[in-house]
Amino acid sequence: MKPRVVLTLCLCVLTLxxxxxxxxxxxxxxxxxxxxxxxxxxxxxxxxxxxxxxxREAVNGGRSIGxxxxxxxx
Amino acid sequence: MNHLLLRxxxxxxxxxxxxxxxxxxxxAWGAPAPTNSTLKVGEVFxxxxxxxxxxxxxxxxxxxxVVVDFxxxxxxxxxKTFPLMEELHHRYGKRGLVILAVNEDKxxxxxxEFLKEHPVTFAVVRDAKRKLAAEINVPxxxxxxxxxxxxxxxxxxxxxxxxxxxxxxxKEIEALLEQNSPKP
Numbered sequence: 121m122k123p124r125v126v127l128t129l130c131l132c133v134l135t136l137x138x139x140x141x142x143x144x145x146x147x148x149x150x151x152x153x154x155x156x157x158x159x160x161x162x163x164x165x166x167x168x169x170x171x172x173x174x175x176r177e178a179v180n181g182g183r184s185i186g187x188x189x190x191x192x193x194x
Numbered sequence: 195m196n197h198l199l200l201r202x203x204x205x206x207x208x209x210x211x212x213x214x215x216x217x218x219x220x221x222a223w224g225a226p227a228p229t230n231s232t233l234k235v236g237e238v239f240x241x242x243x244x245x246x247x248x249x250x251x252x253x254x255x256x257x258x259x260v261v262v263d264f265x266x267x268x269x270x271x272x273x274k275t276f277p278l279m280e281e282l283h284h285r286y287g288k289r290g291l292v293i294l295a296v297n298e299d300k301x302x303x304x305x306x307e308f309l310k311e312h313p314v315t316f317a318v319v320r321d322a323k324r325k326l327a328a329e330i331n332v333p334x335x336x337x338x339x340x341x342x343x344x345x346x347x348x349x350x351x352x353x354x355x356x357x358x359x360x361x362x363x364x365k366e367i368e369a370l371l372e373q374n375s376p377k378p
Contacts, residue, residue, distance in 0.1 A: 131205070146335045147298040147327040153268040 233330040235350060239341050242294075242319075245326040248302075249319035251294050259291050259370045260341040264321075264332050266298045267308035271354035272336040276312055278355050279338075282367065283316040289371045296321050298335065340366060343374050 144152065155161055233239065239262065242255070252258070263279055265272035276295075283293045293316035299305040305320060321327055330339075333352045340349040340363070349366050357364075 127205075145328070146332055146337075147264070147266065147324055149335070150266065150268045150300060153270075 231331060232333050233339070233347055233350070235347050237347055239339060239345050239347055240326070240329055242326070245321060245329070246323065247296070247319040247326065248322055249317070251317040251319050252292055255292060255294075255341075255345070257343045257374070259286075259343065259367065259374055261291065261293050261367070262339045262341065263293065263295045263336055264298060264327060264338075265295055265336045267304045268299070269335045273308075273312065274354040274356060275336045275338070276314060278357055278360055279316055280314055281357060282364070283314075286367060286371060287316075290374060291367060291371060293317065294319065296326060298324060298327055298332075338363070340370070342370055 151157070160166065239260075242251070261279070261282065263275065265275065279293050279295060282291060287293075295314070295316060295318045297305045297318060297320045299308075299320070302320060302322070305318075309318065333350075336352075336354065338349075338351040338355060339347050340351070342348050348370060349363060351360070351363055355363065
């Protein structure tokens with residue numbers, strides 16, 4: 121396939137995806153309001169992940185707080 | 195260099211053309227496209243008969259003071275507003291106030307289940323195709339519109355309402371009911 125055709129196809133796909141972006145109106149937020157969409161839906165899993173980030177990746181506070189750490193107390 | 199510039203220009207043109215071609219249909223998928231402006235105080239509320247609302251509501255709203263409350267079962271603040279609507283219905287219903295709760299759930303079962311858990315005595319209708327919400331571009335859920343006897347919007351109350359934070363709203367209702375009552 122010619123590079124130009126590939127480029128055009130990529131652009132088409134990207135444009136189609138971009139055109140799909142839309143404001144969600146208040147009355148359409150039923151899926152967003154579901155329990156599963158909450159970032160804090162499972163405190164235990166969240167705490168475990170925070171600990172993993174902290175201990176394995178030496179990131180103090182996991183994903184939510186900036187800063188580093190030695191990761192030496194796990 | 196010139197060749198490259200030409201290519202970039204062509205690509206931009208192609209992108210713009212594709213954007214124009216796709217943005218329209220993408221917006222048209224799903225619910226009816228809402229208008230850009232919301233219904234404001236002083237404007238006339240659209241005729242409810244145009245919107246295929248499912249459910250029963252008072253046959254004639256002409257000349258009556260109406261509170262139209264938009265809600266959905268998945269909306270927590272809507273649930274908080276229901277006791278106020280119930281109170282208003284009991285307190286002012288006999289004086290002619292009509293409370294009309296317009297449900298925006300996609301599923302009828304969700305609405306019915308919610309009403310089973312939170313029974314109400316005021317009129318509830320379902321805007322199944324969400325045409326009414328789109329037409330007036332409801333700014334938030336819940337939102338209550340207070341309409342006067344001529345069908346004009348006299349107050350718009352977005353967000354959760356309780357008796358505590360609705361003193362002004364209740365005063366407006368009382369004033370309208372006073373104006374609307376037959377003079378001796």
